[in-house]
Amino acid sequence: MYNNPPQKDPNRQHRNRDPNSFYNPSNPPNYLSNPRNVQDPTQVSDRSNFAPQPKLQDSFSPYAPHQTASPPSSNYQNGFSQHSSQVPSNISHPPTPPVPNFYNPNHYQPSSDANSNSFSFNPHQSFHSSPTRSLQNPPLPTTASTFAPLNMSSHPSSHPSSHPSSRPSSQSSFLQPPHQQYQQSTVTEPNTHSMPNLIHPNQPHQPQQTPQPQFPNQVPMQAMQNAVPYMLAGMQQMATAGGPGANIGAQLFQSLAPGAAGYTNQLFGQGQESFNSFMRMPKYYFTVNHKYVLKKLLLILAPFRNRTWGRQRGIDQGHFEGSGSDGATSYLPPRDDVNAPDLYIPLMSFITYVLMVGFVFGMQDKFKAEILARYFSKGLAVLSLEVLIIKLGLYLINARPSPWLDVIAYRGYKFVGVVLTMLSGILVRQLYYPVLLYSATAMGIFLMRSHRRIILPRDTEAHQAQDLARRNAFLLFLSVLQYPVYGVLVLDMRSLNAMQ
Amino acid sequence: MMLGLGTVFKALLLFVNAMAILHEERFLKRVGWSEQEAAIEGGVKLQIVNLLKAFRVLRLPIVVVNSITVLVLLVVG
DSSP states (O other): OOSSSSOOOTTTTGGGGGGGGGTTTTTTOOOSSSSGOOOOOOGGGTTSSSSOOOOOOOOOOOOOOOSSSOOOHHHHTEEEEEOGGGOHHHHHHHHOOOOOOOOTTTOOOOOOOOOOOSOOOOOTTTSSHHHHHTTTOOOOOOOHHHHHHHHGGGSOOOOOOGGGGSSSSSHHHHHHHHHHHHHHHHOOOOSSSSSSSSSSOOOOOOOOOOOOOOSSHHHHHHHHHHHHHHHHHHHHHHHHHHHHHHHHHHHHHHHHHHTOOHHHHHHOOOOOGSSSSSOOOGGGOOOOOOOHHHHHHHHHHOGOSOOOOOOOEEOOOOOOOOOOOOOOOEEETTTTTTOOOOOOHHHHHHHHHHHHHHHHHHHHOOOOOHHHHHHHHHHHHHHHHHOOOOOOHHHTTTTOOOOOOHHHHHHHTHHHHHHHHHHHHHHHHGGGHHHHHHHHHHHHHHHHHHHHHHOSSSSOOOOOOOHHHHHHHHHHHHHHHHHHHOOOOOOOOGGHHHTT | OOOHHHHHHHHHHHHHHHHHHHHOIIIIHHHOOHHHHHHOOOOOHHHHHHHHHHHHHHHHHHHHHHHHHHHHHHHOO
């Protein structure tokens, strides 16, 4: 096939434009006398002709252009045109330098152990991962970057939308002076209760140094400033009206003036409890990574190995609280704290449960499409009943308020055990009951330990013995409830399993 | 009856109806679950009495939800 090269137009100067000169794998051109340079790229086994390929682990200079010789130039020298089809498919493109982490001047990464799969910049990662992976912390918009307070950017999981300077500037300028003052007081608020991890361990206290950009249009703000005391008075009245009223007042206040996070603690005086306790953004529950999922699954099935059960707190960077309180301390998202509840595992295990039910029915040739819908509804019914009972119980014993999604998340973890039971029942028939009992027990222990801090009184005042007994009884009830619940979910397939 | 989401909803609605019906003056005071007494005693009783009061306040929306449910059940069966 090298004897009749493709016919080229001799008048054409530029080789690239000639359609006949395009590379044809079945008829590769032979421009040079050196036969070694003629290669069929589909059969290239060694790349000795080309420049030595850059190993991915070698290049650690993300900001310098790639130093090694690039294949396209060598292609050109060898007479191959620049057409993309001429580049052999097994030559990798030069890796693009990853985006530097603008959010993190100190390159601080909370979960930065070697096994961490969290989406932070990691020079050991392959550069060929998807671009979104290394861009998990998108750079700040440049207009607002100069106004960034120092300690707000030390957490790499912050979103640009939550940044105070990226909001309409009129709001931040209006609330700037007291905002700065009060926010200092909240950040350096002493640890009133014996909480081991009030502040994220790697974030030191830094007084917020928010500069105050002066904007010309402050005249309409004067009117608002005059009205604010009345608004505040009204909300404070709502706060003093009662327990739930305070939360509603705090919510309203924060929704009306998102920049005034510092006000809330001062005015409503609830200390650490000022964050939203009715609703938290669902986004919070889905920030998980592989490490968290694996550890959590292990925790659910074998809760004996955990050392600390308290949830860690940190600065709420990710705008997870429904009221948008920036800078207030709240619980860390699941990605950073293995004790935090998430909704990913319950959702996935619930879907797995429904599918496995269908599978079990199918093994007996009793499958109908209606079965999936029925067991889906049944699972949801059991879950909602349990959530309602637990919510009622928490209210009756005057426990600290817990968001709805938290309770749903904790209750949804039981589907993991249910799936495990069904799986083991399918594989080995005799394992069915033991695994069922074991997973219900494990779930009970897990729930008991997780809820201890919510239910039992935190301070060691002299509480009535009856009250304490009631709380302990409720805690126990939480776990004992698991047995009938597991039974309801699983046991009417006992007959099916027996027929294997 | 199959335990499903609709079943739970109906049961919950009936339960809420039952809690909303309890009349404060005619019944609760006789049994000793009035507000003053619960405030004195405190604890779970206070919470329950407050809960019942909340249900009494919500009587109108409960009526609306009942009507809608009745209509839907008429149509769907």
